[in-house]
Structures are given as structure tokens and as C-alpha cells.
Amino acid sequence: MNPTPQQIERLRRGINRERLVNTAVRLVEVPSRTGAAGAAADRLAHILESEGFPVERPVSGHPAAPAVAVRFAAAAPGRTLQFNGHLDTVHLPFVPPGVADGRLTGSGSADMKAGIAAAVEALRALRETGALTGGSVLLTAHDLHETPWGDGSQLDQLIRAGYVGDAVLLPEYLNDRLPVIGRGGLTWKASIRRPGPPVHEVMRPRDEPNVIAVGARVVEALTQLDRRLSTHSHPQAGAESVFVGQIHSGEIFNQYPQECRLEGTRRWLPGTKRADVERELRELLAGVARDTGAAIATELHLMRDSFVLKEDDPFVAVFRGAYEALAGRSLPVGAKPFCDDGNTFWSLADVPAITHGPTAGGAHTLDEWVSLDDLERIALLYALTATLYCPHGGGSDG
Numbered sequence: 212m213n214p215t216p217q218q219i220e221r222l223r224r225g226i227n228r229e230r231l232v233n234t235a236v237r238l239v240e241v242p243s244r245t246g247a248a249g250a251a252a253d254r255l256a257h258i259l260e261s262e263g264f265p266v267e268r269p270v271s272g273h274p275a276a277p278a279v280a281v282r283f284a285a286a287a288p289g290r291t292l293q294f295n296g297h298l299d300t301v302h303l304p305f306v307p308p309g310v311a312d313g314r315l316t317g318s319g320s321a322d323m324k325a326g327i328a329a330a331v332e333a334l335r336a337l338r339e340t341g342a343l344t345g346g347s348v349l350l351t352a353h354d355l356h357e358t359p360w361g362d363g364s365q366l367d368q369l370i371r372a373g374y375v376g377d378a379v380l381l382p383e384y385l386n387d388r389l390p391v392i393g394r395g396g397l398t399w400k401a402s403i404r405r406p407g408p409p410v411h412e413v414m415r416p417r418d419e420p421n422v423i424a425v426g427a428r429v430v431e432a433l434t435q436l437d438r439r440l441s442t443h444s445h446p447q448a449g450a451e452s453v454f455v456g457q458i459h460s461g462e463i464f465n466q467y468p469q470e471c472r473l474e475g476t477r478r479w480l481p482g483t484k485r486a487d488v489e490r491e492l493r494e495l496l497a498g499v500a501r502d503t504g505a506a507i508a509t510e511l512h513l514m515r516d517s518f519v520l521k522e523d524d525p526f527v528a529v530f531r532g533a534y535e536a537l538a539g540r541s542l543p544v545g546a547k548p549f550c551d552d553g554n555t556f557w558s559l560a561d562v563p564a565i566t567h568g569p570t571a572g573g574a575h576t577l578d579e580w581v582s583l584d585d586l587e588r589i590a591l592l593y594a595l596t597a598t599l600y601c602p603h604g605g606g607s608d609g
């Protein structure tokens with residue numbers, strides 16, 4: 212299963228750093244805030260088409276930015292390895308691309324257009340070297356990843372429409388561990404209201420609930436829930452939690468407010484069902500509403516479900532072997548600190564998904580950067596993993 216030095220050298224010669232960096236720059240230079248990644252998807256499709264790759268544009272419920280999909284198959288059958296990335300960026304002012312001191316900077320450079328460019332370069336190397344002797348690679352790129360502007364629904368629809376491999380690599384900016392577990396997460400909002408208009412506090416109707424006091428009860432109830440949840444924890448992924456991050460109410464010190472708004476998160480471990488999490492939270496808030504006579508409107512938004520990597524899947528051994536052959540050391544097992552699309556691949560399609568991308572920093576800030584040397588490593592690692600994984604098995608025997 213372990214690659215030979217000849218196999219590695221052959222692929223290494225297929226990786227063209229200048230072409231890879233140029234692809235990354237061309238993706239970064241097209242602004243693509245979440246929900247409006249259409250032009251960046253068009254740019255990626257154009258790059259691939261102009262090189263002769265057959266490009267599909269599945270709309271997947273988001274006509275403003277149809278996704279990009281390319282299948283590259285060897286002559287012999289085998290497994291399909293998917294490279295998947297998101298083209299959208301968080302809603303911050305646009306920073307154009309810059310290349311200096313071994314780094315690419317700019318919006319989406321770290322998160323995660325350069326990673327997508329590395330996956331594209333892996334695809335090119337596989338085609339040009341003829342190193343893929345069986346099976347196929349499926350490259351997919353999409354919008355609607357970043358919360359709260361996106362809800363992950365475009366990827367959900369892509370997967371449901373069959374754009375899913377037997378295993379998935381995601382070039383997000385995490386490479387110091389093999390993520391084998393991750394918490395699921397949702398954001399919650401509660402709006403507590405009383406019926407009457409805002410009035411001077413000396414005039415306040417005594418039969419209406421005090422929304423700030425009700426908000427305090429909600430905080431207390433959630434704090435108690437968090438204490439109970441904290442006993443359910445995993446050595447790497449951490450504990451389940453419910454968190455209050457914001458509370459807002461009132462205009463001035465002596466006006467009786469109409470509304471108190473709270474927002475926060477809830478995180479859970481694999482094995483806990485998302486539906487149970489949602490029910491528990493809704494029931495807790497409904498209970499406070501009943502006890503106090505206030506109206507509480509609750510909104511829950513899924514970030515991503517929880518994540519597990521099936522470590523006994525053959526893909527995991529193949530990936531670890533490829534990583535070790537290039538790095539000269541093994542990759543320690545750890546938790547995935549964030550929710551990403553790997554969680555979706557696990558929860559919707561039950562396929563092994565490994566998040567592993569270039570060394571980068573500044574994600575979700577104005578100072579994003581990615582290491583150019585490490586982009587080359589990712590391109591080589593992805594291509595090598597494909598040559599080791601895809602030729603075996605038939606179709607989806609995974």
C-alpha cells in the first residue's frame with residue numbers, strides 16, 4: 212500500500228508550481244461572498260474547460276452560483292476519490308490577491324480557494340502523468356458554506372444528486388492532525404416579547420412579563436443545561452455545550468422594554484441526535500414562556516451535524532500512508548475544531564471525509580495567507596492518495 216519513491220517522483224514532476232499559484236490567484240481575484248460565488252465558480256469552470264476537462268454545472272438549488280464538478284476517470288474501474296471545496300468567503304471587505312515571501316494573500320486565500328487550486332493541480336498531474344491506473348477523481352466546488360450567510364444546502368443537494376465519491380478530501384486549512392471526530396453545532400436565537408408598547412417604567416402594566424427578567428431565567432436555565440451537558444464529553448472533541456453569546460434589551464434606563472433577544476450556540480458529540488438537541492432546546496424555552504407568560508420565538512440554524520471518521524475504512528490507511536511517505540512522519544489523530552463539509556459527507560452519505568489542507572492563517576479575517584510550498588505538498592499528496600486509493604475495489608465497495 213505504501214508508495215514507492217518512483218511513484219512519488221513521477222507525480223512530483225507533474226505538479227507545476229507556477230500553474231498552481233496562478234490558478235489560486237485567479238480564483239482569489241474574483242470576489243465571492245457567501246451566496247454570491249457565481250463569478251468565482253464561472254472562473255473555475257473556465258479554467259478547467261480551457262484545459263479540456265469536461266465541466267458540469269449542477270445548480271443544486273442555488274441558481275446564482277451553480278456548482279462546478281469534473282470527473283476524471285482512468286481506463287480501468289475502481290473507487291472514486293472526491294476533492295471538495297467551497298468557493299465562497301465570509302462577508303468582509305474584499306482583499307485582492309498578492310504573492311510575496313512564499314505566500315499568497317487575499318480574500319479566500321486561506322479559506323479556501325488556494326486549497327481548491329491545489330486539488331485542481333492534483334487533477335492535472337494525474338492526467339498528465341497517467342499515474343491513475345484505475346477508478347476516478349471527482350472534483351466539486353460550491354457556494355453557501357460559510358455561516359450564517361450560507362446554510363450548506365448547495366452541498367447537501369450535490370450529495371443527494373450523486374456528486375459524491377467513495378471517500379473525500381477537503382483542502383481546508385488544517386494539517387497538524389488527522390481529524391477523526393468533531394462536534395456538531397447549531398446557532399440559536401430567542402426573542403422574548405410582551406404584548407404592550409414601550410412605556411415609562413413608572414407606567415408599566417403590572418400584568419405583563421418583564422422581558423429582561425425572563426431573559427435572565429433563560430440564561431439561568433441554559434447555564435444549568437450546560438452544566439449537565441458538560442458531563443458528556445470526549446477526550447479529543449471536548450464536551451457538549453450550550454452557550455449564550457449575546458443578550459440585548461432596552462433603550463434607556465427608565466423605559467419598560469418590549470423585547471429581549473438572546474443568541475448563542477449548542478454543540479454536540481456524535482451519538483447525540485440533532486433532532487433531540489433541537490427538541491430539548493425548544494422545550495426548555497417553551498417551558499420558560501409558559502412559566503412567565505412571555506412569548507418566546509425560537510430560531511435554530513444548523514451549522515453542521517457532528518463528525519466521525521471511520522478509522523477502519525481502507526481510505527484512512529491509504530491517506531496516512533501517502534502522508535507519511537511525503538512527510539517522513541505520521542499524522543497524529545485529533546479532533547476537528549470547526550464544523551466543515553466533512554461533517555455533511557459523514558452525516559448525509561456515510562463516506563469517510565478527511566479535512567487536510569495547506570498551512571495557512573487568518574481565516575475569517577482581512578489578513579488571510581497561505582504557504583505556496585505547502586500548496587505544492589497538498590497537490591502532490593492529493594494526487595498520490597488518488598493513485599493509491601482509486602485503482603482498487605469496484606465502484607462503491609469502499
Ligand SMILES: [Zn+2]
Binds near residue numbers: 322
Ligand atoms: Zn472553509
